[in-house]
Amino acid sequence: MILNILLSAFFGGTDSFTIVTSLLYMVGLWKMFEKSGVRGWWAFVPGAREYQLSRCAGRESEGRGWSITAVAMTVSAVVSQIVVPTSNSEYVSATDIVMMTVDLALAVTQLVFAIRVYSGLIEVYGVRRRWMWLWVLPTSCIVACVWGFSKKFQPAWKVEDIRAEMARLASHGSATVMDEGLTVNLEERSATEFFQKKVLLRDIHMAIPQGHMVLLLGGSGAGKTTYLNAINGYEKAKAEVMLNGNNMYTQYRKMQYEVGFVPQTEMMRGKDTVLNTLLDAAKLRLPKEVTPAQRRDRVNEVMEIFGLLPVQNNLVEKLSGGQKKRLSISMEFISNPSLFILDEPDSGLDGVMARELFEQLRKIADTGKIVIVITHTPDRVIDLFDDVIVLAKDSARTGRLAFYGSIEDARKFFGRDRMEEIVKAVNRREEGGDGLADEFVMKYAEVQHV
Amino acid sequence: MSETVANRKKSRLQIRYRGRSAQVWIYLGKMLRMFIYQNDWKVLPMAALIAGLVGMVIRTRLFVTMEGTLMGAFALVMVCIWNGCFNSIQVICRERDVIKREHRSGMHISSYIRAHMIYQALLCLLQTAVTIYITLMVGVKYEGPGLVTPFLIVDFGISMFLIAYASDMLALWISSLSKSTTTAMTIMPFVLIFQLVFSGGMMSLPAWTNSITPLTISNPALKVLATQSNYNSRPVMTVWNTLNGMKDREVSATVTLGQAMDLLQKEDNPFISDFRAMELSGSITVGNLLDGVAESPEVQAHREDSHTFTSTVGGIVDMIGADRVKDLLQNGIAEASQIPDYEYTTENVVEYWLRLILFVIVFAALSIITLEFIDRDRR
Numbered sequence: 105m106i107l108n109i110l111l112s113a114f115f116g117g118t119d120s121f122t123i124v125t126s127l128l129y130m131v132g133l134w135k136m137f138e139k140s141g142v143r144g145w146w147a148f149v150p151g152a153r154e155y156q157l158s159r160c161a162g163r164e165s166e167g168r169g170w171s172i173t174a175v176a177m178t179v180s181a182v183v184s185q186i187v188v189p190t191s192n193s194e195y196v197s198a199t200d201i202v203m204m205t206v207d208l209a210l211a212v213t214q215l216v217f218a219i220r221v222y223s224g225l226i227e228v229y230g231v232r233r234r235w236m237w238l239w240v241l242p243t244s245c246i247v248a249c250v251w252g253f254s255k256k257f258q259p260a261w262k263v264e265d266i267r268a269e270m271a272r273l274a275s276h277g278s279a280t281v282m283d284e285g286l287t288v289n290l291e292e293r294s295a296t297e298f299f300q301k302k303v304l305l306r307d308i309h310m311a312i313p314q315g316h317m318v319l320l321l322g323g324s325g326a327g328k329t330t331y332l333n334a335i336n337g338y339e340k341a342k343a344e345v346m347l348n349g350n351n352m353y354t355q356y357r358k359m360q361y362e363v364g365f366v367p368q369t370e371m372m373r374g375k376d377t378v379l380n381t382l383l384d385a386a387k388l389r390l391p392k393e394v395t396p397a398q399r400r401d402r403v404n405e406v407m408e409i410f411g412l413l414p415v416q417n418n419l420v421e422k423l424s425g426g427q428k429k430r431l432s433i434s435m436e437f438i439s440n441p442s443l444f445i446l447d448e449p450d451s452g453l454d455g456v457m458a459r460e461l462f463e464q465l466r467k468i469a470d471t472g473k474i475v476i477v478i479t480h481t482p483d484r485v486i487d488l489f490d491d492v493i494v495l496a497k498d499s500a501r502t503g504r505l506a507f508y509g510s511i512e513d514a515r516k517f518f519g520r521d522r523m524e525e526i527v528k529a530v531n532r533r534e535e536g537g538d539g540l541a542d543e544f545v546m547k548y549a550e551v552q553h554v
Numbered sequence: 555m556s557e558t559v560a561n562r563k564k565s566r567l568q569i570r571y572r573g574r575s576a577q578v579w580i581y582l583g584k585m586l587r588m589f590i591y592q593n594d595w596k597v598l599p600m601a602a603l604i605a606g607l608v609g610m611v612i613r614t615r616l617f618v619t620m621e622g623t624l625m626g627a628f629a630l631v632m633v634c635i636w637n638g639c640f641n642s643i644q645v646i647c648r649e650r651d652v653i654k655r656e657h658r659s660g661m662h663i664s665s666y667i668r669a670h671m672i673y674q675a676l677l678c679l680l681q682t683a684v685t686i687y688i689t690l691m692v693g694v695k696y697e698g699p700g701l702v703t704p705f706l707i708v709d710f711g712i713s714m715f716l717i718a719y720a721s722d723m724l725a726l727w728i729s730s731l732s733k734s735t736t737t738a739m740t741i742m743p744f745v746l747i748f749q750l751v752f753s754g755g756m757m758s759l760p761a762w763t764n765s766i767t768p769l770t771i772s773n774p775a776l777k778v779l780a781t782q783s784n785y786n787s788r789p790v791m792t793v794w795n796t797l798n799g800m801k802d803r804e805v806s807a808t809v810t811l812g813q814a815m816d817l818l819q820k821e822d823n824p825f826i827s828d829f830r831a832m833e834l835s836g837s838i839t840v841g842n843l844l845d846g847v848a849e850s851p852e853v854q855a856h857r858e859d860s861h862t863f864t865s866t867v868g869g870i871v872d873m874i875g876a877d878r879v880k881d882l883l884q885n886g887i888a889e890a891s892q893i894p895d896y897e898y899t900t901e902n903v904v905e906y907w908l909r910l911i912l913f914v915i916v917f918a919a920l921s922i923i924t925l926e927f928i929d930r931d932r933r
Contacts, residue, residue: 199762212929255768339660339929358569360658360659360660361571361660364659365655367651367655369651371651371652371654371655372652373588373592373649373652375587375588375591375592376584376587376588376591380584380587384580384583384584385659386579387572387580387661388571388572388577388656388659388660388661389571389659390571391569391570391571392569392570392571392572392573392576435659436659451859497635502689
């Protein structure tokens, strides 16, 4: 009984054919893992091998699903060994029906995930798509051995040894905390995905004075939004973030009213009117002691600043793209925050409207607030910014600080006039960039140390 | 105002913002506006339509017979569950991004859910009123006193409200779990089927489901409506109706004289004992006569002789007495079909109401706990 349970858990069955084919499959995967730079012994761990194979295929999200269903299948196989049929009736028992239904659902789910991962493997190994049949059919053990042992089959790339890369690129520094302004000393922002730690951001130190309008640049996946979430305390990092002498993390509940975060998409109720949306935002964000009349005055003031008075009784869904953006900004501006963060506020706006919007943001910064903006078309409004932060994804795929300083200094540092060229310089080659992220990260670290 | 805002800069951390209870009213106001603008009002005519369709089917059966009462109660339970579930299945997932943004701006999840609880309670109350009104209009008679209140219609209304409200909170929880409306609407049929199958009242279930059945809203829901409908005291009509439908069918039987005489001497059979007790003249009864005939040598000599009788079902019923047969089938079988859980007592009704209220509290609490993790959503 115990032997059967162990065999079921490890090989997914107790018959000799299943055991032999599973063993061959594992051995084949072991060699394939080694080719891709993954530790070979993962091939012998049920549930984990599927995820590791997906890493080799560059399909990690599918691998997670496959792994979970594989573990569930293993549990089901073990349970079927433990639960002995008790009914001698000619009918199948209810327990058996449930088990069969669950097994069928799991098998179909597992097959779908497996096909997606094998599809990725076929791309990585650069072979014909007809190999898929051999992977899906019970011949997978043979394919795994052939691909694992044959020198003819080599993956196009390896799973990077992230830890080694991170150690190579690690740099340390700190920014002096200012009484007025934003000071960020971020050591690390990491996330654990499927038992695997991923460092999203590392070593970012800067001090932004009040009244500065700052451009946040970086390629796709460089960690711009993660960085913004980390500095406003929404997603905490291993960091110290001080705004006007107050710690954003330890005093988050109260400091959250000091930060206005305008998301990339308009997260507003389309069926509510502009006026009601702002009045509710005011009730939520303004102090308790503000009277309804004062609240109404503030709403009117904000609507006037952002040109929303003529459409105050319109439903949000009926507004134009630019009006929606302005309403979204107004909702945050209503509490007059010290730090104003905007994630691509100009997306979907034409050049003229975008310019008008950024001019309004400049005016807000001129009242002594810090305004940090992410935009993918910075050059048309670059004259409005004081500073630029450049984030880049290093070879360990971690977001790093490649530069923080004035616009002019950035041009000199990167040797490029336009901001979009700077982004291209630090972007990875497979993303159409120049792949110089590591170089600039190191260079900036050296400059800071000097 | 701008000066007020500017002046409070230094002491901003000491400023107090709206607390949990105050925020409830902000969101309740928003939801009431959505009732008009977001077409949430459509659930009311939808409830009327469903009530009308179901009412037409159950109007002649509910409160009349056992089978009709159980079927009617089950149909009303399903109407309430349907109404409740569809009130809130999309309300959270459709504005998940908005909730995330507002949570980050200081919104308390418990306030948001409490506002939903109040709003959904109002919605369920209106739907219950609509359902009862429509079923009344199509001919369902909620007559007589209730077990808890003086009126059956009020007792029924409270039960239907609680069933709809508990289902509403279940759907609210599913909505808070789901990342999109598509996911929520995919889960919904499974919830309805689960409630339908595992209510434990309409179909016999295997023993292993005994622990699952109490977890369904439909279980206490069916029990409370069956109790309030006085299920246990209703007659069973199916067998009598079936027999009536077969009254012209011919039946024949071949029996020996001995078998017939033995049958006519069975005192423990109520029909035969009544028949035997019938007086013929003076103190002589049918039983005395039959006993005498059975003992006679002529009959004894022919005990093994067989005879074939042919008659119709109606003929046999008439021979026994149609009223007697009807009474036996309706009340005798009904007595055997009584279910303790449906016993017409106030304690039963209160217990089932409390179970439904418990569902409301549990699902609302689960919704709050689930939504507290909304910040962990992947971007």
